Structures are given as C-alpha cells and as structure tokens.
C-alpha cells in the first residue's frame with residue numbers, strides 16, 4: 001500500500017498537471033457521483049492536497065473530491081484525453097486543456113462541500129501528518145498522550161490516528177533509525193530517547209518523500225551504487241533486508257510479524 005510519502009508525491013504530480021487550471025472534462029465512474037460532473041466541469045481546480053493517505057482535490061465553488069487509494073488505487077497523469085495501458089478500472093477522470101489526471105481502481109471516492117469535508121470520517125480522525133509536520137512537537141504530544149503512551153510502537157506506527165502517513169516500510173525504518181525495539185511503548189522511553197523517536201519519525205518520512213521512497217543514508221546509497229547494486233538493495237536500512245547484515249553494526253536483520261504485517265529489526269541496534 002502506498003504510504004504518506006508516495007501519496008504526497010502523487011499529490012505533487014496531480015497538482016502540477018491540473019492545479020490552478022480550469023477543468024474541461026470530468027467523469028466519475030461511480031453512478032452516485034455522476035450528478036457532480038456537470039457541477040465541476042468548467043470550474044477551476046484550486047488545490048490538490050494529501051492528508052495522511054487521503055487526497056483532496058478542491059474546486060472553485062467550495063466543492064472537494066476526497067479519495068483514498070486503499071490497497072489498489074493508482075493515479076496516472078497523461079496528455080489530455082490519453083489513457084495508460086492498464087487492466088485496472090478507471091474511477092475518476094479530470095482533464096484540462098493539456099493534461100488528464102486519472103484515478104484507477106480506488107473505490108473510496110466522495111464529493112463534499114467545505115463544511116462536510118472537515119467532518120469526513122477519515123480526515124477528521126487521522127493524527128498529525130508526518131510529511132506536513134515541520135517540528136517534533138506534535139509527535140511528542142501524541143506519544144506522551146494517555147491514548148497512545150502505553151501501546152507498542154509496532155501497533156502505533158500502523159495506526160493512522162497516531163501519525164498519519166506512516167505505513168509498513170516507514171514503521172521498520174523509523175524504529176531502526178531511532179534505535180527502538182518495536183515491542184517497546186512510548187512510556188518505556190526516557191526523554192532523550194523519546195525526542196530521538198520524534199526526530200527519526202520526521203527525518204525518515206521527509207527523506208522518503210524527497211528521495212522517492214528511499215529511507216537509507218546517502219553514504220550507504222552511494223556505496224551500494226558504486227558496487228553496482230540496484231535500488232531494491234539500497235532503498236532501506238532494514239525493510240526487506242532479512243538475513244542481510246545491518247549497515248551500522250553488521251548483525252543479521254531479522255523479519256517478524258507484528259500487527260499482522262512484516263517488520264524488520266536489527267537487534268544489535270534496536271535494543272533500547
């Protein structure tokens with residue numbers, strides 16, 4: 001499933017394609033949304049924003065399209081009126097004079113006015129967005145709150161109410177970078193370690209956003225490239241690297257299942 005960084009990258013490319021311009025053609029493929037086609041065509045796309053794993057496209061006239069990719073949804077940008085070769089089902093099409101933004105396979109699409117979008121069940125319940133955050137305060141507030149402080153990091157980092165946009169690969173990578181074992185809870189940490197967690201949560205998420213999903217250190221990536229290794233090998237510190245040596249201590253990375261999802265741990269580095 002795409003995580004926060006991927007959704008924000010998607011939002012950037014949709015914004016570049018159709019943001020600030022007039023929508024010439026729009027089509028919904030869900031029957032109940034068809035009445036909005038007339039309302040939204042010839043209206044300007046005012047903004048395209050990601051919130052956690054959700055996306056909001058706002059039109060002139062205070063009308064907003066919410067979409068959530070779930071497991072299979074995917075956006076494509078094409079030259080206006082063209083379609084990619086894919087066996088996926090088209091769900092939404094927004095076209096201006098130059099480009100088409102096409103959403104395939106997503107089933108979670110709503111059209112709402114400004115007041116109702118604020119109360120959208122997903123948008124109104126998610127925690128602070130790790131990509132939008134500029135300082136660690138909101139992470140510290142969440143982690144020390146009654147709601148979250150006694151739950152394991154492995155569970156918290158899959159819960160969009162805790163930090164929006166974190167998903168499975170970021171969970172492993174953030175905890176490795178912070179040196180925290182996933183079975184620990186925020187209440188197990190001292191202040192110094194808690195601040196380290198918050199810093200790692202932001203740094204790793206922002207790095208993934210800026211580097212198209214790469215969370216590993218620049219030096220490790222450069223060294224791996226020199227050896228002729230491919231992205232799959234150097235993209236992450238630990239995620240997907242079970243039985244490989246840790247970049248920092250050389251211990252073998254182990255793979256476990258926590259919260260029903262795979263997680264990768266270096267027990268040499270994540271011991272506190």
Ligand SMILES: [Zn+2]
Nearest residue numbers: 246249266269
């Ligand atoms: Zn290690």
